[in-house]
Amino acid sequence: MSSPLKKSVELFYDVVSPYSWVAFEVLVRYKTIWTSMNLKLKPVFLGGLIHESGNRSPVYVTNKGKYNFKKDIPRLAKYYQIPIKIPKNPSVVMFEKTSLSAMRFLTAINTEHPEYTEKLSRELWMRAWSRDEGIFDKNDLMTAAKMAGIDDVISESAFARVTDDAIKKTLRTVTTEALNHGAFGVPTIVIYINNKPEMVFGSDRFPILATLIEEEWKGPQNHTSIFTLDENINV
Numbered sequence: 435m436s437s438p439l440k441k442s443v444e445l446f447y448d449v450v451s452p453y454s455w456v457a458f459e460v461l462v463r464y465k466t467i468w469t470s471m472n473l474k475l476k477p478v479f480l481g482g483l484i485h486e487s488g489n490r491s492p493v494y495v496t497n498k499g500k501y502n503f504k505k506d507i508p509r510l511a512k513y514y515q516i517p518i519k520i521p522k523n524p525s526v527v528m529f530e531k532t533s534l535s536a537m538r539f540l541t542a543i544n545t546e547h548p549e550y551t552e553k554l555s556r557e558l559w560m561r562a563w564s565r566d567e568g569i570f571d572k573n574d575l576m577t578a579a580k581m582a583g584i585d586d587v588i589s590e591s592a593f594a595r596v597t598d599d600a601i602k603k604t605l606r607t608v609t610t611e612a613l614n615h616g617a618f619g620v621p622t623i624v625i626y627i628n629n630k631p632e633m634v635f636g637s638d639r640f641p642i643l644a645t646l647i648e649e650e651w652k653g654p655q656n657h658t659s660i661f662t663l664d665e666n667i668n669v
C-alpha cells in the first residue's frame with residue numbers, strides 16, 4: 435500500500451526575528467511527530483516584507499516593544515526550552531541594522547546546499563538572539579557557517595554570491611511569495627490543503643496548524659530539544 439501524500443508546510447522566516455526561531459524549532463521537532471507534514475524552510479527578508487505590506491514595526495509602539503522583550507519572548511524561551519536571550523540593544527539588531535546580507539547568504543546556501551539550511555539558520559539565531567553577536571558582516575556569516583559545520587569552500591562560494599543578481603532575485607521572489615499569501619511579518623506558515631494555501635501567522639498558532647493538517651498538537655516536545663539545560667534561559 436502506498437504511503438499517504440504528505441502535506442506541504444512552508445515556514446517563511448528571517449533570522450532577525452526571535453519569534454521565527456520559536457516557530458522554526460517547534461516545526462523541526464514535529465517533523466518526526468506529524469508524519470503527514472513535509473516541512474519546507476523559506477528564508478525571506480523581513481524588512482522588505484514589512485515595507486511592502488504596509489505593516490508597522492513594533493519599535494514604533496513603545497508598550498508593545500516593552501511587552502515583547504521583557505515578557506513575551508522570555509516566556510516563550512522558557513516554555514519551549516530555546517536559549518533566547520534578549521541582546522543589550524534589541525532594536526539595533528532588529529531595526530537599525532539589516533539582516534539583508536544574512537538572508538542572502540542563507541538563500542545562497544539554501545539554493546546550492548539545502549542540507550545545511552537548518553543548521554545555519556539555527557546558528558545565525560544563536561549569534562543574534564542567544565550570544566548577542568553580529569550577523570551583519572562577512573566575518574559574522576563565515577563564523578556562523580563554520581559553527582554550522584559548513585566547509586570553508588562552500589561558505590566562501592555562498593558569500594561571493596550574496597551580491598549576485600540571481601540570489602537577490604531568489605530572495606525577492608520568496609519574499610513576494612509570502613506577501614502574495616497575505617504575509618505582513620514573520621513567522622508566516624503556509625499549509626497546502628487540496629492544493630489550496632492556508633496562511634497561519636505567529637509562533638503561537640500550533641494547535642490551529644495541527645487542526646488544519648489533521649494532526650495532534652502535543653505541546654512543546656522539550657524532551658526532543660537539541661539544547662542542553664544549561665543553555666536555556668532562566669526567567
